[in-house]
Each structure stands twice: as structure tokens, then as C-alpha cells.
Amino acid sequence: MRVLLCLLALVLLGCQSDSTDPSPAAAADDDATTTFRQLLADYQEGRLQLNPLEATFLGDDRYNDRLPNMLSQDYREESRTFYQDYLAKLLRTDRSSLSPTDQVSYDVLKWDLNIALQGADFATELLPLDQFDSPHLMIGQLASGQSAQPLRTVEDYENWLLRLEDFAVMMDTARVNMQRGLARGYMLPRPLAEKLLPQLESLADEPLEDHLFYSPVAMMDSLGADDRERLTQDYKRMVGQRIIPLFVDLAAYVRNEYLPQARSSSGIDAIPDGAAYYNYLIKLYTTTEMGADEIHQLGLREVARLRNEMESVKAEVGFDGDLKDFFDHVRNRQELMPFTDPEEVIANFESIYTRMQPQLEVLFNKVPRTPFEVRRTESFREASASAEYNPGSQDGTRPGIFYVPIPDVEAYNVFSDEDLFLHEAIPGHHYQISLTLENEDLPAFRRNLWYSAYGEGWALYCESLGRELGLYEDPYQYFGMLSAEMHRAIRLVVDTGLHSKGWSRERAIQYSLDNEAESEASIVSEIERYMAIPGQALSYKVGQLKIRELRARAEEQLGDDFDIKAFHDLVLEGGCLPLAVLETKVDGWIQAAK
Known part of the structure; x- marks a missing residue:
């Protein structure tokens, strides 16, 4: 996620002094x-x-x-x-x-x-497109009419046409920048370019009436007949004469010119100024001064610790064989792939929420007002997508949405679903982001910030709350939590390996296969994600470890006076913060509580 989100407030509220001193x-x-x-x-x-x-x-x-x-x-x-x-x-x-x-x-x-x-x-504009985090993917979501862009009134439909024209100009610039990038040594690794191409080709497809960007036309029933006819013609011209030809040309360029010149290296340090850029990205995403070597070693230690815990679960379920065999067992266990209809996957997440609700009030004082939904990821991006959370609007008109990709429902494995819901949905990103958006005591810009170490660190911390919330009773679900934490520990190793130690994509994939139970297809998608957005994957574990450290510090120093609900309120109330600022806040709270 990255994702970044708050409503503009023109009147800012903050802590006012009680003093009436007129001096x-x-x-x-x-x-x-x-x-x-x-x-x-x-x-x-x-x-x-x-x-x-x-x-x-x-x-x-x-x-x-x-x-x-x-x-x-x-x-x-x-x-x-x-x-x-x-x-x-x-x-x-x-x-x-x-x-x-x-x-x-x-x-x-x-x-x-x-x-x-x-x-x-840094010349980031020379790498304008990739398969994971790109303008065409964001605008594609908005074009569906199911995301943040409102499509209710005549003005809404006209606004979207104007925005689409701006998008077309941006994509024209993207092609120019890709050409400039090739000339200067800025290009995608070949596997990423190979995944980008089918996305562009899918948006170059006709017939017009089936095109993703034409889908708003089907939502115009509430408009008057004259407006509906006029706008339908406008959308036909925009999509048929501007958008589809744009993607036809862009896909041809990537296929015929860009892809053959894509680089064989995997890490961002291979581009000009790449090493300095990666150091910057580490600071951006972790909000710390940690270096790549320090993070790499931390990852190796966490992987070793988590392997020991996994061995205990393997023994609990009575599995004979080594840990790697157990990973294969979990990946392929038919009892963990019970679904034949994507709606069953959605219903399973909804049942997880129902089971945990009674315990939420034990751990949290504050509950968001923003509604919440679980949805399947849109088909045009499902094959390359990870599960993710998209925030709701502050006024409650748009819910927070937990998107779940289900490209092959019969191969969908449930072993980590409880953990995934805690992270992406409740009490992870939905509580965190919604409570920040709803907190009118924060200045508007702080309600709109996203620091990945805090944001993703909080969500990963929430995964460890499963037993406190009545989950993880099944050892396979608890193993799913360990696997998810292992997944984030592995990220410390493979992200720094790829971008600062010369690791190849294949070496990173194999390291992940050796140390976690995710499917090979999922691991390949994840490694290519790290290649597309270097450094972001470091934020989860760095942030989680800091929040766990702060909770342990408070528990030790406050003893019986420690209040878990007050601690969670404290961590959430200020919105996203750099980790050093969060630590100062918690230390001050501990001293005041003493």
C-alpha cells in the first residue's frame, strides 16, 4: 500500500492552552x-x-x-x-x-x-511504468466506476472525461520517458517488462463496449436521456479514438522496442545512481537511519527465530519430514483449498470478522465509523495483484475496501486467511487509517500522511493479536501467522539482497521457497513486486519490531497499571508518524502513567 489519505480540513484543531493569561x-x-x-x-x-x-x-x-x-x-x-x-x-x-x-x-x-x-x-520519471505500481493501474481502478472517482451526476461524468484526457497526455509522456530512460541506462528488469506487457495489451483490446474505460456508460441510468446520449458519444470518442489507440501503440512499443532492451539485472543499484537511490528509499520507507547491511542481518536473525517456531507447529500436527517438506504439505493440502466459488472466499473472511468481534472491545476503546467491505480484486489486475486495503472516505459515503485476488479459486489456500484479515482489514489498516481520517483534532496534513514503517508496522503488529482476538485456534492458521511474519522477515533479506548485494531474481525466489510456505507463483509475484518498488518491503518488519518493543517496554515499566486499550489508543491517535517520533510519544506516556 502505499497508498495516502485524508480529507482536507480548513479549520485545524489542536491542543489549546488552558491559560487565559493576557500578557x-x-x-x-x-x-x-x-x-x-x-x-x-x-x-x-x-x-x-x-x-x-x-x-x-x-x-x-x-x-x-x-x-x-x-x-x-x-x-x-x-x-x-x-x-x-x-x-x-x-x-x-x-x-x-x-x-x-x-x-x-x-x-x-x-x-x-x-x-x-x-x-x-533522482530521475524517477525515467522508470514511469511497471507491473505493480503505475498510473495505468490506478486509473484503471478509477475507470471501473467502483473506486474513489464519483460517477453519479453529469458533472461527474464530464470531470472523468477531462481527467482521462490528462491521463492520455501522461501516458504519452511515459512513452517518451521510457525512450529517454533506455538511452541513459534506466530500464526495467526484463521479468517486470514481461509482466507489464499483457496489462497494456488488455487495455488495447476491443470491442469498445467491453473496454474497462467504457464501463461508466453502463452506470448512466439515472441521467436524463439527452445527457446520457451526449455523454455516451463523448465516451465512445474518448475510449475508441484516444484511449484504445494509445494503449495499442504503447503495447507495441513495449513489445518491439522496450522489452528487447530490458536489463538482465534485478536490483535498483544497477541503474545510474541506483545505490544512492536505494539508500534514500530505505530512509523513506523505514523512517530510520538503518543501512542495508544492518537490515540484512536483522532479517537473517528473524528468519532463524521464526524457523524454530515453525518447527514447533510441525511437531504439533505430527508431520514427519523436514520444514521444507512441511511447506509443500501446507501449499498442497487439499483440506486447505476447499472453495469452488470466489464468493466462498469472501464469505470466509466475513466469518473471521464475526468470530473476532466480541474480543475487539477488550483491546480497543475506539472503533471507526467508516463502513467496511471485502471485495474480489478486479479481473484486469488480479493476476499480478496482492491482497490490499483501499481506505474509505471520511464522510462515510465510500467504505474501506479489503481487496482479495482470486485468480484460481480452486487453488486458493486458506491457511493464512485469519492473519491476512488482521493485517489488511481489522484491526490493521481499516482501524488505523479510518481512525486517523476521522480524528478532527489532527491537522489535515497529518490525517493524510502515510509512513510505511508505521502504517505497515502497525498492520504486521496486528497479526500477532490473533490469539488475543479468539483466532489461531487451528494450528494451520497459527502457522499462517508465522508464515506471514516469516514472509516479512524474508523481505528484509531478499530486498536488501536484490538491491544492494547483487542477488538475482532467481536467488531471491529460491531463498523464499526455502523458508516459507507460500506457493511458487505467489513468491514470484512478490519478488517482482520488490523489484518494482525497492525498499517498501523493509518497512513492515522494522515498524512491527519497534511497536512490539514499545509495548514490551510499557508492560515492563507499568506492570499491573499497563492498559492495553490505552496503549493502542496512543499508538493510533496521532496517525502516521516517523518511528522516532512515535517512540518519544510512548516514552512520555509511560513516564506520565508512572
């Missing part, structure tokens, strides 16, 4: 607070104008007709200037004059601006 010093502090909060409001508004898709996902419809060309040099220069200007404004603020809550906002904004400016130094 000049107090008045100056009030002025500083007012100025600072206006800075936060202006920053958030500027970010939404720079990133109108973000506004759409927040339920802010003001920019639904826009999609700036984020692959162009003009946009990159505009973004850099924006972050530089706000950093200069922030540094003119006297941090000591702010309340504790506003000081946290100051620290978070400073980190956010600095990391954005560091990223601006």
Missing part, C-alpha cells in the same frame, strides 16, 4: 500558533492541488477533473519549488513557542518536506 508573551504565543496552523492548512491545500488524485480519494471533489502530468519536468520543478518554499516557511517558525501537539506537527512536517526534497534529486 504580551501569551499573545505572541497565540499569534505563533495561529500562523503555524495556517501554514499547515496552506500546505495541505497546496499538496491537494499538486496531487488531485489524493483529494479524490479523500472525498474532496474539487479537483476531480484534473490529473497533472507528474512525469513531466515542469511538474517535477513545480513540486520541488513547492517543498522548498514550505521548508523555508517552516524554519522561520519558532518551534519552542508551539504547544506539544503542534511541536509534533512541526517535526512531522519538517521530516516530510526534507524527504520529499531528497527524493526530487
Whole structure:
């Protein structure tokens, strides 16, 4: 996920002083607070104008007709200037004059601006498309009419046509940038280009009436006849004369020119400035100063620890054979592949939620108001997709959605479903993101931040709560939890291996096969995901270990006074934070509780 999400708030609420001291010093502090909060409001508004898709996902419809060309040099220069200007404004603020809550906002904004400016130094626009995280995939989701882009009114349909034209311009730039990238040594690894091609080909397919981007036409029943006829013709022209030809040409380019020149190396360190870029990505995704070697060694230690726990489960179920044999047993056990209809997979996740609900109130004080649904991943991206969570809107009109890919229902293995639900859905991403969006005491920009170490670290931490929530009674489901944690530990090893130690895709795949029970097809998809978005996979385990460390610290120091619900409230209440800021918050809470 990466994914990044909050509703614009024009009135920002923070911790107010109880003092009514009318002294000049107090008045100056009030002025500083007012100025600072206006800075936060202006920053958030500027970010939404720079990133109108973000506004759409927040339920802010003001920019639904826009999609700036984020692959162009003009946009990159505009973004850099924006972050530089706000950093200069922030540094003119006297941090000591702010309340504790506003000081946290100051620290978070400073980190956010600095990391954005560091990223601006790298030529990421020369790798514009991949099979996992690309504009064509995001816009494809929106085009389905089942995602964040509203398609209810005449204005909505017109906005989407305008946004589609901007998207077509961006994709034209993507092709130009790919050509520039080839000339300068920036290109995808060949396996990723091979997975990208069928995605583009599927969007080049006719007939028009069956095209994904034409699907909004089927949703126009509520419109008047004249508007429906006019818009239908507009969509026919846009999809038939602009979108389909664009993808026909782009697919041909990738097939005939790009793919033959794709690189044989697997790691990002093979591109120009790749090693420095990977170091930046480690910092971006973990919010720490950890290095690749340190993370690699941490991963090796965690893999060894988890193998020992897996051995215990293997013994519990009475399996004869080594751990690798047990992985094959779990992968192929027919009792763990019971479904013949994709709806049965969805129903199984809903039953998990029902079973755990009575225990949620034991661990959590606060429950999101945002609705929640489980859905099957759309067919056009299902083959390459992982399970994921898409946040709802703050006003509750769009639910949080847990997407589950089911490309082959008869091969769908349930052994990790309980664990997966805890991570992607409840109390993982749905609680975390929804409670942040709903927290009107946070300034708007903090309700919209996503730091992967915190966000994914929290979700992985939630996987360990299964027994406290009445799950993992079946040893195979508990093994699923261990397998998922092992999966994240392996990521520390293979991501750093691929991008800093010269590992090949095949070596990373084999290391995963040797140490976890995921299917080979799933492992291949995961390794190629790490190749497409280097560093992101490091965030899960780094964040989880920090949150577990902080809970253990609080339990040890507070003893019988430790309140698990209060701890969870504390971790969730401030939204996404860099890990060092979170640690400072928890340490302060412990001292206050003493």
C-alpha cells in the first residue's frame, strides 16, 4: 500500500492552552500558533492541488477533473519549488513557542518536506511504468466506476472525461520517458517488462463496449436521456479514438522496442545512481537511519527465530519430514483449498470478522465509523495483484475496501486467511487509517500522511493479536501467522539482497521457497513486486519490531497499571508518524502513567 489519505480540513484543531493569561508573551504565543496552523492548512491545500488524485480519494471533489502530468519536468520543478518554499516557511517558525501537539506537527512536517526534497534529486520519471505500481493501474481502478472517482451526476461524468484526457497526455509522456530512460541506462528488469506487457495489451483490446474505460456508460441510468446520449458519444470518442489507440501503440512499443532492451539485472543499484537511490528509499520507507547491511542481518536473525517456531507447529500436527517438506504439505493440502466459488472466499473472511468481534472491545476503546467491505480484486489486475486495503472516505459515503485476488479459486489456500484479515482489514489498516481520517483534532496534513514503517508496522503488529482476538485456534492458521511474519522477515533479506548485494531474481525466489510456505507463483509475484518498488518491503518488519518493543517496554515499566486499550489508543491517535517520533510519544506516556 502505499497508498495516502485524508480529507482536507480548513479549520485545524489542536491542543489549546488552558491559560487565559493576557500578557504580551501569551499573545505572541497565540499569534505563533495561529500562523503555524495556517501554514499547515496552506500546505495541505497546496499538496491537494499538486496531487488531485489524493483529494479524490479523500472525498474532496474539487479537483476531480484534473490529473497533472507528474512525469513531466515542469511538474517535477513545480513540486520541488513547492517543498522548498514550505521548508523555508517552516524554519522561520519558532518551534519552542508551539504547544506539544503542534511541536509534533512541526517535526512531522519538517521530516516530510526534507524527504520529499531528497527524493526530487533522482530521475524517477525515467522508470514511469511497471507491473505493480503505475498510473495505468490506478486509473484503471478509477475507470471501473467502483473506486474513489464519483460517477453519479453529469458533472461527474464530464470531470472523468477531462481527467482521462490528462491521463492520455501522461501516458504519452511515459512513452517518451521510457525512450529517454533506455538511452541513459534506466530500464526495467526484463521479468517486470514481461509482466507489464499483457496489462497494456488488455487495455488495447476491443470491442469498445467491453473496454474497462467504457464501463461508466453502463452506470448512466439515472441521467436524463439527452445527457446520457451526449455523454455516451463523448465516451465512445474518448475510449475508441484516444484511449484504445494509445494503449495499442504503447503495447507495441513495449513489445518491439522496450522489452528487447530490458536489463538482465534485478536490483535498483544497477541503474545510474541506483545505490544512492536505494539508500534514500530505505530512509523513506523505514523512517530510520538503518543501512542495508544492518537490515540484512536483522532479517537473517528473524528468519532463524521464526524457523524454530515453525518447527514447533510441525511437531504439533505430527508431520514427519523436514520444514521444507512441511511447506509443500501446507501449499498442497487439499483440506486447505476447499472453495469452488470466489464468493466462498469472501464469505470466509466475513466469518473471521464475526468470530473476532466480541474480543475487539477488550483491546480497543475506539472503533471507526467508516463502513467496511471485502471485495474480489478486479479481473484486469488480479493476476499480478496482492491482497490490499483501499481506505474509505471520511464522510462515510465510500467504505474501506479489503481487496482479495482470486485468480484460481480452486487453488486458493486458506491457511493464512485469519492473519491476512488482521493485517489488511481489522484491526490493521481499516482501524488505523479510518481512525486517523476521522480524528478532527489532527491537522489535515497529518490525517493524510502515510509512513510505511508505521502504517505497515502497525498492520504486521496486528497479526500477532490473533490469539488475543479468539483466532489461531487451528494450528494451520497459527502457522499462517508465522508464515506471514516469516514472509516479512524474508523481505528484509531478499530486498536488501536484490538491491544492494547483487542477488538475482532467481536467488531471491529460491531463498523464499526455502523458508516459507507460500506457493511458487505467489513468491514470484512478490519478488517482482520488490523489484518494482525497492525498499517498501523493509518497512513492515522494522515498524512491527519497534511497536512490539514499545509495548514490551510499557508492560515492563507499568506492570499491573499497563492498559492495553490505552496503549493502542496512543499508538493510533496521532496517525502516521516517523518511528522516532512515535517512540518519544510512548516514552512520555509511560513516564506520565508512572
